[in-house]
């Protein structure tokens with residue numbers, strides 16, 4: 597039975613569970629459920645703190661899991677990234693009181709608060725900066741006001757939390773993070789079905805199916821706009837001066853593509869959402 601680690605709470609938990617359900621797995625019915633068996637798919641789900649998932653997967657007791665790239669690197673585990681999952685995007689940044697720091701070299705000898713001690717220690721070592729790390733569990737933005745640190749290194753998404761705390765980012769982006777599927781080389785092959793299904797979910801979330809009719813003499817121009825994955829389907833119509841085209845298009849570009857196709861003479865353009873996909 598495949599053993600899968602899923603975040604039990606936090607920013608990644610809802611979307612991770614939704615994606616697994618879209619991939620045909622049972623998911624959990626109650627947020628207090630910590631273990632769930634899905635006998636139909638022969639898998640067992642363990643709902644764990646996102647921060648602990650790399651430890652479990654890296655040790656080999658669980659086969660595959662969903663966590664954040666930042667948490668994976670912070671854990672310094674044997675697990676590695678299988679693929680990004682297109683949600684839970686954030687950056688990991690330095691921040692300090694507005695106007696105080698302009699460059700990371702100014703952190704030499706200073707106290708920097710973070711919940712990502714492993715990740716930050718490695719970064720400081722690689723960049724030759726000797727700073728004191730102050731390890732906190734969360735709400736790191738308050739550490740400066742409360743006097744336990746001079747600067748912070750934390751997850752930034754909209755920047756709203758930093759702004760409200762009177763802080764601003766400085767220095768380079770330490771890490772671009774996103775939700776990732778992680779495993780170990782020994783376990784990844786056993787998870788091939790799960791990985792393939794989740795890849796299908798990503799495609800179904802990102803693409804839509806577009807159908808349209810186009811005059812035969814303009815079909816080449818039209819398929820250049822909708823090249824699809826492999827190659828668009830072109831079907832004959834009863835009126836031989838027209839053909840029907842079917843192709844996958846990125847969801848975010850649907851309206852711009854319809855404008856362009858209409859300009860080329862396409863008609864009866866329709867877009868259908870994908871329920872599921874397997875590439």
Ligand SMILES: Nc1ncnc2c1ncn2[C@@H]1O[C@H](COP(=O)(O)OP(=O)(O)OP(=O)(O)O)[C@@H](O)[C@H]1O
Nearest residue numbers: 606607608646647664665666684685686751753773
């Ligand atoms: N505001 C955010 N926007 C996007 N991703 C975020 C945000 N906050 C955290 N994350 C990402 O979500 C993952 C888990 O963080 P999360 O905040 O859920 O865990 P935590 O800080 O350990 O727990 P909690 O905040 O519930 O105490 C990390 O990979 C992190 O980068």
Ligand SMILES: O=P(O)(O)OC[C@H]1O[C@H](OP(=O)(O)OP(=O)(O)O)[C@H](O)[C@@H]1O
Nearest residue numbers: 734735736751752753754755756757758
């Ligand atoms: O840039 P923003 O959109 O404001 O998001 C960033 C904030 O979100 C996370 O906080 P979370 O709610 O997870 O609390 P925590 O700090 O206690 O982990 C993160 O630690 C930042 O504080």
Ligand SMILES: [Mg+2]
Nearest residue numbers: 606607734751
């Ligand atoms: Mg958090």
